[in-house]
Amino acid sequence: MEAAAVIRALGALAQEHRLAVYRLLVQAGPEGLPAGALAQAVGVPGSSMSFHLAQLANAGLVTQRRQSRSIIYAADFAAMTALMAYMMENCCGGVPCLPDDSCCLSTPETKDAV
Amino acid sequence: MEAAAVIRALGALAQEHRLAVYRLLVQAGPEGLPAGALAQAVGVPGSSMSFHLAQLANAGLVTQRRQSRSIIYAADFAAMTALMAYMMENCCGGVPCLPDDSCCLSTPETKDAV
DNA sequence: TTGATATTTCCAAATATATCGAATAATGGA
DNA sequence: TCCATTATTCGATATATTTGGAAATATCAA
Numbered sequence: 001m002e003a004a005a006v007i008r009a010l011g012a013l014a015q016e017h018r019l020a021v022y023r024l025l026v027q028a029g030p031e032g033l034p035a036g037a038l039a040q041a042v043g044v045p046g047s048s049m050s051f052h053l054a055q056l057a058n059a060g061l062v063t064q065r066r067q068s069r070s071i072i073y074a075a076d077f078a079a080m081t082a083l084m085a086y087m088m089e090n091c092c093g094g095v096p097c098l099p100d101d102s103c104c105l106s107t108p109e110t111k112d113a114v
Numbered sequence: 115m116e117a118a119a120v121i122r123a124l125g126a127l128a129q130e131h132r133l134a135v136y137r138l139l140v141q142a143g144p145e146g147l148p149a150g151a152l153a154q155a156v157g158v159p160g161s162s163m164s165f166h167l168a169q170l171a172n173a174g175l176v177t178q179r180r181q182s183r184s185i186i187y188a189a190d191f192a193a194m195t196a197l198m199a200y201m202m203e204n205c206c207g208g209v210p211c212l213p214d215d216s217c218c219l220s221t222p223e224t225k226d227a228v
Numbered sequence: 229t230t231g232a233t234a235t236t237t238c239c240a241a242a243t244a245t246a247t248c249g250a251a252t253a254a255t256g257g258a
Numbered sequence: 259t260c261c262a263t264t265a266t267t268c269g270a271t272a273t274a275t276t277t278g279g280a281a282a283t284a285t286c287a288a
Contacts, residue, residue, distance in 0.1 A: 007128050013201070014124035015276085019117065022201065029206035029217070035235060045278055050236050052276090069234045069285050077217035084198065087127070087136065092143035103143070103191035129246080149265060159248055164266050166246090183255050183264045 001082045005060065009083050012059035017042050018052045025062060025075040032074030034067075115196045119174065123197050126173035131156050132166045139176060139189040146188030148181070 013019055020042050025032060033041075039049035053073055056062045060079045065072050091097075091104040127133055134156050139146060147155075153163035167187055170176045174193045179186050205211075205218040 003130065003133065007130060007133060010124050010128035010133070011275095014121050014128050016117065016121060017276095019121060019124070019201075023203065026202060027204050027207055029209070029211045036233090039235095046235065047237080047278055047280090048276080051278095054236085066285090071235065075217070080201070087133075087194070088140060089137065090141050093141055095143070097143045103189070125245095131246095150263090153265095160265065161248055161250090161267085162246080165248095168266085180255090185265065 001086045003086075006083060006086050009059040009061055009079060012055045012061055015052070015055075017044055017048070018056055021049075021052060021073075022056060022061060022075065025073060026077075028074070030074055032063075032065075032072045034070035034072050036070065038073065115200045120197060120200050123173040123175055123193060126169045126175055129166070129169075131158055131162070132170055135163075135166060135187075136170060136175060136189065139187060142188070144188055146177075146179075146186040148184035148186050150184065152187065 013022055021038050024038060024041060035049060035053055036046070038053070039046050042049065044052075053062070053064070056073075057064055061076055062073045063076050065074075088104070097103050127136055135152050138152060138155060149163060149167055150160070152167070153160050156163065158166075167176070167178070171178055171187075175190055176187045177190050179188075202218070211217050
């Protein structure tokens with residue numbers, strides 16, 4: 001994952017309504033939720049929600065699929081894992097650092113870029 | 115952790131120079147780095163770096179301490195853990211979801227708010 | 229085809245963020 | 259005290275983001 005993509009993803013999440021949407025999608029799991037339901041749940045007009053969903057999709061944080069008249073959005077969990085990996089890359093220079101493991105909360109897989 | 119704090123933290127990281135600084139601090143570990151060294155490493159004037167460091171500190175992502183004439187910044191790892199926990203809260207409704215564990219990358223501790 | 233539903237695109241206005249030089253503050257050494 | 263070093267605050271300017279109504283697009287059912 002490269003810096004520009006990471007910044008897009010973080011920027012996409014750094015907004016009240018989009019963060020709320022993303023959390024709803026995380027909780028909804030792979031089945032996802034339609035755009036209209038998200039707009040209603042968050043309480044913003046459709047045109048605004050469309051704008052926010054486009055940001056999340058452009059950042060690669062969510063996927064979209066059409067189902068009849070609805071467009072269903074779902075969280076892409078791999079993107080979040082990659083985000084974490086980028087930010088924690090080579091944490092503490094690779095040296096086991098704090099005694100209580102409060103940093104470098106490393107499972108083997110978070111050490112490598114995904 | 116509450117929504118406003120999470121948005122501040124994500125917004126703080128969603129910027130080229132601040133993301134670079136944060137990654138440097140993650141790699142530097144608990145010892146941290148002085149403001150001047152960060153400005154030089156990232157290649158921005160001191161006044162700009164000061165602005166960015168204030169954003170990161172205000173978001174709770176980094177700590178600062180004075181050491182003689184320098185102010186040393188260090189990553190606060192607990193903040194990142196809390197951030198993750200907030201975003202992944204109740205992932206997939208709490209039900210083990212994908213067979214290959216590609217979502218809800220749950221260690222026991224990430225399930226609870228920190 | 230006509231009408232209803234679901235969503236997106238377009239646009240302009242309001243708001244927020246980033247930039248960096250100059251001025252200000254804090255520290256430590258001669 | 260006086261000077262050099264390190265860092266922050268201030269202020270003006272440039273850039274980017276968020277908002278929501280109206281119009282456009284896509285789907286489906288009668």
